[in-house]
Amino acid sequence: MRISRGTAYGVVAAVVVAVVIALLPLTLSDYHLSTGATVGVFFVAILSLNIVTGYTGQISLGQGAFMAIGGYTTAILTHNHGWNDIATLPVAALVGFAAGVIVGLPALRLHGVYLALITFAVALAVPQIAKNYSNFTGGTEGLALPTHSGLWLYRTAWIVAGIVFVLSWLLLRGRAGRAFRAVRDSEVAAASSGVALPIYKTLAFGISAAIAGVAGSVYVLVNNFVNPDVFGLTLSLYILIGAVVGGLGSLWGVIVGAAFVELLPLGLTTAHVSSSQSVPVIFGAVVIAVMALIPLGAADLLRRILHFGSKTKESVQSSLGTEAR
Amino acid sequence: MTAISLFQRTTWRPSSSWIVPLAILGGVVFLVIGSLRSSLFAQQTVSGLANGGVYASLAVALVLIYRATEVINFAQGAIATFTTYIAWQLIDWGLTYWLAFACTLGIAFAGGFALELVAIRPVERRGNVLTVVIASIGLLILVEGAIGWIWGNQVKFMPAPFPARIYHLGGVAFSLQDLGTIAISIASVFVLWLFFQFTKIGLAMRAAAVRPAAARLVGIRVSWMLSLGWGLAAMLGAVAGMLAAASPSVLLQPSMMDGILIYAFAAAVVGGLESPAGAVIGALAIGVLLNLLGSYVSWVTPQLLLPAAFVLMLAVLLVKPSGLFGRTRVRRV
Numbered sequence: 124m125r126i127s128r129g130t131a132y133g134v135v136a137a138v139v140v141a142v143v144i145a146l147l148p149l150t151l152s153d154y155h156l157s158t159g160a161t162v163g164v165f166f167v168a169i170l171s172l173n174i175v176t177g178y179t180g181q182i183s184l185g186q187g188a189f190m191a192i193g194g195y196t197t198a199i200l201t202h203n204h205g206w207n208d209i210a211t212l213p214v215a216a217l218v219g220f221a222a223g224v225i226v227g228l229p230a231l232r233l234h235g236v237y238l239a240l241i242t243f244a245v246a247l248a249v250p251q252i253a254k255n256y257s258n259f260t261g262g263t264e265g266l267a268l269p270t271h272s273g274l275w276l277y278r279t280a281w282i283v284a285g286i287v288f289v290l291s292w293l294l295l296r297g298r299a300g301r302a303f304r305a306v307r308d309s310e311v312a313a314a315s316s317g318v319a320l321p322i323y324k325t326l327a328f329g330i331s332a333a334i335a336g337v338a339g340s341v342y343v344l345v346n347n348f349v350n351p352d353v354f355g356l357t358l359s360l361y362i363l364i365g366a367v368v369g370g371l372g373s374l375w376g377v378i379v380g381a382a383f384v385e386l387l388p389l390g391l392t393t394a395h396v397s398s399s400q401s402v403p404v405i406f407g408a409v410v411i412a413v414m415a416l417i418p419l420g421a422a423d424l425l426r427r428i429l430h431f432g433s434k435t436k437e438s439v440q441s442s443l444g445t446e447a448r
Numbered sequence: 449m450t451a452i453s454l455f456q457r458t459t460w461r462p463s464s465s466w467i468v469p470l471a472i473l474g475g476v477v478f479l480v481i482g483s484l485r486s487s488l489f490a491q492q493t494v495s496g497l498a499n500g501g502v503y504a505s506l507a508v509a510l511v512l513i514y515r516a517t518e519v520i521n522f523a524q525g526a527i528a529t530f531t532t533y534i535a536w537q538l539i540d541w542g543l544t545y546w547l548a549f550a551c552t553l554g555i556a557f558a559g560g561f562a563l564e565l566v567a568i569r570p571v572e573r574r575g576n577v578l579t580v581v582i583a584s585i586g587l588l589i590l591v592e593g594a595i596g597w598i599w600g601n602q603v604k605f606m607p608a609p610f611p612a613r614i615y616h617l618g619g620v621a622f623s624l625q626d627l628g629t630i631a632i633s634i635a636s637v638f639v640l641w642l643f644f645q646f647t648k649i650g651l652a653m654r655a656a657a658v659r660p661a662a663a664r665l666v667g668i669r670v671s672w673m674l675s676l677g678w679g680l681a682a683m684l685g686a687v688a689g690m691l692a693a694a695s696p697s698v699l700l701q702p703s704m705m706d707g708i709l710i711y712a713f714a715a716a717v718v719g720g721l722e723s724p725a726g727a728v729i730g731a732l733a734i735g736v737l738l739n740l741l742g743s744y745v746s747w748v749t750p751q752l753l754l755p756a757a758f759v760l761m762l763a764v765l766l767v768k769p770s771g772l773f774g775r776t777r778v779r780r781v
Contacts, residue, residue: 243710360585402593403594404594406593408590410589
């Protein structure tokens with residue numbers, strides 16, 4: 124197998140990051156370990172959004188809804204049917220995949236802002252549905268799940284994150300990844316070159332939702348509790364913030380985005396710089412600033428600093444899908 | 449079609465001409481007959497129209513911005529909530545309701561104008577539609593967060609603009625609150641229409657929205673027209689927010705308009721996203737439809753109204769993406 128220099132750097136960086144993440148538990152308290160597990164959950168969730176929005180150019184504001192579907196799959200199977208919680212993760216992925224395909228089918232006909240509208244509505248509608256069928260989902264009171272130690276949660280979350288990362292990397296560097304990027308950069312050009320748009324768009328939604336479903340499962344395990352408010356609009360928006368800050372269309376940005384979303388609020392409050400009330404204000408301002416200054420996020424910033432590859436200004440225009448209208 | 453359209457990337461043709469008016473007429477006849485036969489039906493229709501009035505103001509605000517920039521402003525609801533808090537604050541400081549209402553409209557205009565200038569224009573200058581949409585979501589997070597930061601997350605109680613009086617008309621009870629909400633929301637949209645139709649600035653704004661390049665050539669400052677549009681949209685949103693907060697079923701809290709925003713989205717989509725009149729009719733229809741569904745269909749609980757609006761929006765987008773009044777846009781690739 125021929126390995127390019129970029130790929131080699133990438134693998135080295137991945138190994139370094141993995142080693143750091145694996146060694147962190149030695150220094151962290153139980154409480155901080157479960158925070159670390161939440162960072163892992165956001166890592167997976169942001170990765171899922173990046174596949175459908177960053178790589179395929181189909182905006183999705185409803186990633187929290189897919190997480191809800193995975194999370195409720197795990198909660199219902201463990202709480203009502205006595206399943207082992209790890210065993211529910213593949214089921215959550217399958218159910219998430221199905222949900223993603225169902226949302227992806229109408230998305231075939233919808234572009235840009237329309238897709239944003241529909242997925243935004245999904246993000247708000249799914250918690251309402253969970254509230255309504257309370258004998259199934261526990262309603263507003265929610266369902267309780269078995270508790271685990273911080274270390275167990277940390278290991279589970281990051282092992283899942285590692286597996287998902289490697290699988291996504293393999294997917295995105297292969298044939299499917301090329302097709303996704305072709306769809307993002309120009310649907311017309313992609314279709315003319317023989318990319319089957321319906322199949323790859325639906326596939327992108329399905330895979331993204333499957334990953335989000337797994338993220339939702341682990342999220343529920345970390346919280347050892349689920350109710351509709353856990354998966355409210357805020358969660359979907361925070362995933363979007365993470366993806367935007369880290370960089371749409373970059374696997375490396377994902378970890379930056381995850382850390383940003385989960386650790387910035389914590390850092391601000393523990394350092395007494397500011398109260399937690401101000402966090403959304405900062406997040407919102409950062410999103411606008413990123414969109415105005417570096418639309419491709421931290422990954423692009425890093426790339427520009429290192430001259431890693433030869434991405435130039437034109438890529439900024441194409442990377443978010445110019446086919447909005 | 450004028451010669452100019454030869455150079456446009458898109459061509460226009462009117463949507464099917466007679467089905468839409470017929471459907472609206474049928475709906476109105478159904479509501480009138482139902483109201484004459486049952487007083488409960490009449491009351492539910494009127495309170496549905498009142499809800500629809502709130503959705504209409506917000507939906508027209510969305511349409512206003514969409515027509516100018518093809519961007520859907522996800523922050524529209526949050527901005528409306530923010531201005532409603534300002535009204536609450538002014539009343540709390542001792543202003544009368546209507547004085548606070550007027551001041552809030554002024555503040556909303558200035559605020560909307562400033563937000564476009566500070567948050568949207570720098571993004572628009574180099575980005576495409578999706579970057580602006582994401583920026584508007586950033587704005588949503590920021591504005592909702594700012595509300596919580598300034599006023600806290602507890603529920604506030606907004607005084608009602610009208611006395612809690614009930615009028616009886618042939619066995620049907622109409623609350624002054626509902627009637628006033630309908631009147632104010634329709635009046636505000638009507639005033640906006642007059643502004644666009646009969647003032648020079650209104651004409652300039654329409655020109656800037658339809659043909660930006662041509663408008664620029666005749667000396668219209670297109671970017672200022674966009675800011676102006678945001679200011680007007682924020683004013684309409686403020687009307688929607690203040691009317692919504694007066695309703696007993698809506699609580700004044702930072703996320704007050706999240707659900708209402710979805711209804712307004714659905715209304716705008718039903719109307720075709722580009723037509724203010726379509727948005728108003730869509731909003732009234734959705735208000736009435738959801739109210740009747742909620743009161744006559746037993747399994748439709750209040751939690752299911754939002755998913756119902758979502759299903760309606762999805763159905764319209766899939767079957768007739770141009771909505772009731774939108775024009776079919778043929779894309780040349």
